[in-house]
Amino acid sequence: MNFSDLGKMKEMMTQAKQMQEQMEQKLAATVVEATSGGGVVAVTMNGKKEVLKLKIRPHRNGSSPSDLELSEDLIIAAINEAGRRADDVMKSSVAGPDGRPQPARSPGLS
Numbered sequence: 001m002n003f004s005d006l007g008k009m010k011e012m013m014t015q016a017k018q019m020q021e022q023m024e025q026k027l028a029a030t031v032v033e034a035t036s037g038g039g040v041v042a043v044t045m046n047g048k049k050e051v052l053k054l055k056i057r058p059h060r061n062g063s064s065p066s067d068l069e070l071s072e073d074l075i076i077a078a079i080n081e082a083g084r085r086a087d088d089v090m091k092s093s094v095a096g097p098d099g100r101p102q103p104a105r106s107p108g109l110s
Contacts, residue, residue, distance in 0.1 A: 024048075030089055034081035041074040045082035047090055054078075 030047030044053035056071060 026093070027090065030086065032082055032085040032089060034078050034085055036077035036081065037074040041071065041078045043078040043082045045086055047086045049083050049086055051079060
């Protein structure tokens with residue numbers, strides 16, 4: 001390995017770091033929302049799967065212990081669905097025309 005190869009390797013590492021930073025920014029900027037229970041629970045999440053907002057609409061018949069358990073289940077379902085949607089958005093943003101992820105390309109390399 002000569003100095004030219006080391007220079008190319010350093011350049012590749014710099015480009016990889018830049019690509020990673022861009023992906024982190026894209027993840028943070030991507031926002032998805034999911035609901036469960038017919039809209040009783042709504043979760044807004046970013047592409048990093050951080051919950052940004054949780055909205056619980058009141059039940060029509062007041063509250064009981066079983067309502068609390070139902071609300072807990074609906075919250076879990078909405079969070080999980082928002083996570084799936086975040087994954088879907090990120091997969092589609094890096095997918096090629098055939099639906100498969102495109103390999104990262106480095107300028108000047110073949």
